[in-house]
Amino acid sequence: MIKYGDKIVLLDPRGKRYLVTIKEGEFHTDLGIINLSDLIGKEFGVVINSHTDYPFRVLKPRIVDYIDKMKRGPQIIHPKDAAQIVAFAGISPGDIIIEAGVGSGALTLFLANIIGPNGKIIGYEIREDFAKLAWRNVEWAGFSDRVEIKLRDIYEGIEEDNVDHIILDLPQPENVVEHAVQSLKPGGFLVAYTPCINQVDRFYKKINEYKKHFTRPKTIECLVREQEIKKECIRPRTTMLAHTGYITFVRKR
Numbered sequence: 001m002i003k004y005g006d007k008i009v010l011l012d013p014r015g016k017r018y019l020v021t022i023k024e025g026e027f028h029t030d031l032g033i034i035n036l037s038d039l040i041g042k043e044f045g046v047v048i049n050s051h052t053d054y055p056f057r058v059l060k061p062r063i064v065d066y067i068d069k070m071k072r073g074p075q076i077i078h079p080k081d082a083a084q085i086v087a088f089a090g091i092s093p094g095d096i097i098i099e100a101g102v103g104s105g106a107l108t109l110f111l112a113n114i115i116g117p118n119g120k121i122i123g124y125e126i127r128e129d130f131a132k133l134a135w136r137n138v139e140w141a142g143f144s145d146r147v148e149i150k151l152r153d154i155y156e157g158i159e160e161d162n163v164d165h166i167i168l169d170l171p172q173p174e175n176v177v178e179h180a181v182q183s184l185k186p187g188g189f190l191v192a193y194t195p196c197i198n199q200v201d202r203f204y205k206k207i208n209e210y211k212k213h214f215t216r217p218k219t220i221e222c223l224v225r226e227q228e229i230k231k232e233c234i235r236p237r238t239t240m241l242a243h244t245g246y247i248t249f250v251r252k253r
Contacts, residue, residue, distance in 0.1 A: 001041060002022060002039050002041065002042050002044065002058070003022065004022055004023060004040065005023070006021070006022045007019060007020065007142075008020055008021075008039065008058050008060070009058070009060070009061050009065050010027070010029075010034065010056045010057070010059075011057040012029065012031055012056055013055060017065065017069075020036065022036050022039060023036060024037055025037075031050055031054040031056075032050025032053070032054050033050055033051045034048060034050050044060040045058065045059070046058050064079065066109055066140075067079060067110065070104065070105070070106065070137045070140070070141070071133060071137060072104045073103070073104050073129070073130060073133045074103040076103060076104050076106035077103075077106055077107040077110075077193055077244075077245070078106075078241065078244055079110065080224045080241060081244055081245060081247060082106070083222075084247055085107075085167060085191055085193070085247060086111070086114060088191075088218075088220070089165055089167075089191055090189070091111065091164075091165060092115070093115055093116040093118060094116065095119050096120045096122075096160070096164050097111055097115065097119070097121045097163065097164060097165045097166070097167060098121075098124065098163050098165070098166040099167045099168075100125075100154040100166070100168050101124075101168060101169035101170045102123040102125040102130060102131065102134045102149055103130055103134065104130070105137040105138055106137075107167070108121055108137075108147060109138065109141050111167075112138070112141075112146050115146060116146070117145055117146055119146055120146055120147075120148070121147045122148050122163075123147065123148065123149040123150065124154040125149060125150070126151070126152070128151055134149055135149050154170070154176055154179070155172070155175045157179050158176075158182070160183055162183075162185055163183050163184060163185065163188065164184075164185055164188050164189075165188050165190075165191065166183065166190050166191070167191045167193070168192045168193065170192075171199070172199075172202070173192035173194060173199065173203050174203045174207075176190075177190070177203075177206045177209075177210055180252070181210055181213045181252070184252040185252065186252055186253060188251070188252050189250070189251050190252065191247065191249055191250075192247070192248045193245045193247050194246050194248070195244070195246070199246075203217070203248055204248075207250055212253070213252060213253055214250045214252055215251045215253060217250040218248070219246050219247065219248040219249075220249075221243060221245075221246055221247070222244075222247070223240065223241070223243065226240070
């Protein structure tokens with residue numbers, strides 16, 4: 001049942017989505033005005049008409065909606081890459097994760113949705129403006145119960161120990177390897193997201209210095225291409241979401 005303060009997705013007849021907080025007042029679109037108070041007490045899935053009689057479906061927001069509609073500053077880690085991080089590191093409910101290079105907080109939201117209320121994400125960010133933006137997104141998405149963001153340089157050390165995973169989106173992830181040895185649980189993953197292959201090379205060289213502590217690293221790249229489905233022709237789209245970054249996984253022994 002929908003109540004004041006809830007967030008909803010309004011889906012218009014064209015498929016356009018609006019992520020809205022239920023409150024007193026009206027929500028204006030180019031297809032008409034919706035009185036948000038009329039939704040109080042209704043169930044998700046209902047249809048409400050605008051004042052110009054266009055039907056809007058009312059949906060419960062999913063994490064993809066929050067990531068699509070969040071405020072952005074620096075470039076985010078795309079869901080295609082976030083999904084690979086979750087899959088290859090085996091991130092699960094209740095995990096404790098260190099994330100460094102929080103940026104706008106897109107990966108933070110993605111991970112927070114998976115670890116659940118019994119998990120914890122501690123974000124390290126050196127830029128105050130990024131940290132504030134990420135925290136606004138965390139609070140807006142409703143994950144402040146499981147996320148902490150520190151204005152701190154992870155290159156100088158990690159305060160926490162016995163953590164399940166460390167995920168890095170940094171120019172020099174090799175500078176964190178020594179700290180990860182001390183902070184990671186046995187079996188935990190150190191993950192580095194890096195746009196350039198020379199960053200991967202530096203990371204591998206540093207891991208090799210600590211090879212008694214880690215398994216052999218693995219690096220992947222995820223490319224996504226949609227398919228164009230038309231009656232007269234079914235084929236791959238000519239555009240695709242190609243290289244965004246390399247993702248390197250290494251596991252503590």
